Amino acid sequence: MWQELHAELEAEGLTVVTVALDFDPEQSRTWIDQAAPTHPSLVDSEHRLDELLGITNVPMAVWIDEAGTIVRPAESATIRTSALRSMPLDDFPENIKNVLTEAQKIPDHSDEYRAAILDWAAHGSESRFSLSPDVVVARSQPRPMEHAKAAAAFALGTHLFTTVGKDAAMPWWRQAHELHPENWTYKRQAWTLESTPEGQPYDLLQEVGDTYGTSWYEDVVALGGGGSYGVEPRL
Amino acid sequence: MILTSLNVSPAEFAEGTGWESKPEGMCKGDACVPAPEAVTDDGQVSVREAADRLRLPLVSDEAHGVHALGPESGGRALSSAVAPDIELPDVDGNPFRLSLLHGRKVLLVAWASW
Numbered sequence: 001m002w003q004e005l006h007a008e009l010e011a012e013g014l015t016v017v018t019v020a021l022d023f024d025p026e027q028s029r030t031w032i033d034q035a036a037p038t039h040p041s042l043v044d045s046e047h048r049l050d051e052l053l054g055i056t057n058v059p060m061a062v063w064i065d066e067a068g069t070i071v072r073p074a075e076s077a078t079i080r081t082s083a084l085r086s087m088p089l090d091d092f093p094e095n096i097k098n099v100l101t102e103a104q105k106i107p108d109h110s111d112e113y114r115a116a117i118l119d120w121a122a123h124g125s126e127s128r129f130s131l132s133p134d135v136v137v138a139r140s141q142p143r144p145m146e147h148a149k150a151a152a153a154f155a156l157g158t159h160l161f162t163t164v165g166k167d168a169a170m171p172w173w174r175q176a177h178e179l180h181p182e183n184w185t186y187k188r189q190a191w192t193l194e195s196t197p198e199g200q201p202y203d204l205l206q207e208v209g210d211t212y213g214t215s216w217y218e219d220v221v222a223l224g225g226g227g228s229y230g231v232e233p234r235l
Numbered sequence: 236m237i238l239t240s241l242n243v244s245p246a247e248f249a250e251g252t253g254w255e256s257k258p259e260g261m262c263k264g265d266a267c268v269p270a271p272e273a274v275t276d277d278g279q280v281s282v283r284e285a286a287d288r289l290r291l292p293l294v295s296d297e298a299h300g301v302h303a304l305g306p307e308s309g310g311r312a313l314s315s316a317v318a319p320d321i322e323l324p325d326v327d328g329n330p331f332r333l334s335l336l337h338g339r340k341v342l343l344v345a346w347a348s349w
Binding site (some may be wrong): 065175188191 | 240291292306307308309312315319324326327328333334338343346
């Protein structure tokens, strides 16, 4: 998907850079091999983009112009409507049906967002989607002390995960989630370690585990349901 | 920034946080914050004092003797629209620096396998 967009816009002066927020690059590799990207395809195993750019979920994107100035801050970024959205759910077991029902409520701006990227590629700073520095800063994610502390707790957990092990990391990841529940990159990443056997592809259902005591579904509902999930692009 | 000591050299502190110790205080870009207690008599940065002054969260895992210092709080995730010069590896570990794309538009997309 991103590779196609890159190929389409490369000659116009736009480069796509994808960054996988994965502890284990091997989990990213399968997807990367399949996409066969000709653009830079990077791995951020420490989730540094959360702290540096205000990434709080995936997929999210940031636009950077030729001079290295951010012209759109981190926001939800999809360019193709997922087939999941129109899938009939009646035949699924209750738990999967619940998850997919909320997932189908997540606002979809794929067509408008893709059109906005094309407009920016063609018109640069003249594009109405290219924002001034003041607006970029003002629209970037808020960072009260709790969110900054969540970033520190997640970093400490990730450090302990690699140096000591999962049990040392979990209390810190749990704290990161409690301090900043809207940052899904903390919990969704840590969850995978709970329900996925070592060496297997990630279990994506994210049901109740020992670490958090709640499932993805319960957390989404607690935060207002799929309709308020993520950072909607203001186009 | 991960720390195993709460007293570090000014160079280490600047490397980890972007805040440099100067005569006028702790400085990052144009911003300077007076922080007389943040530098000890032997010229080290007291991380606890500096964190307090700069509104950086400090969390400590006493059992493992390790600490983490988080980003500035109280504002927005971006303090300016200048893109940080991020260096990250590809899946094989080869480093790539974002500033190599200077002169081109960049669509930076965060995704994950989870």
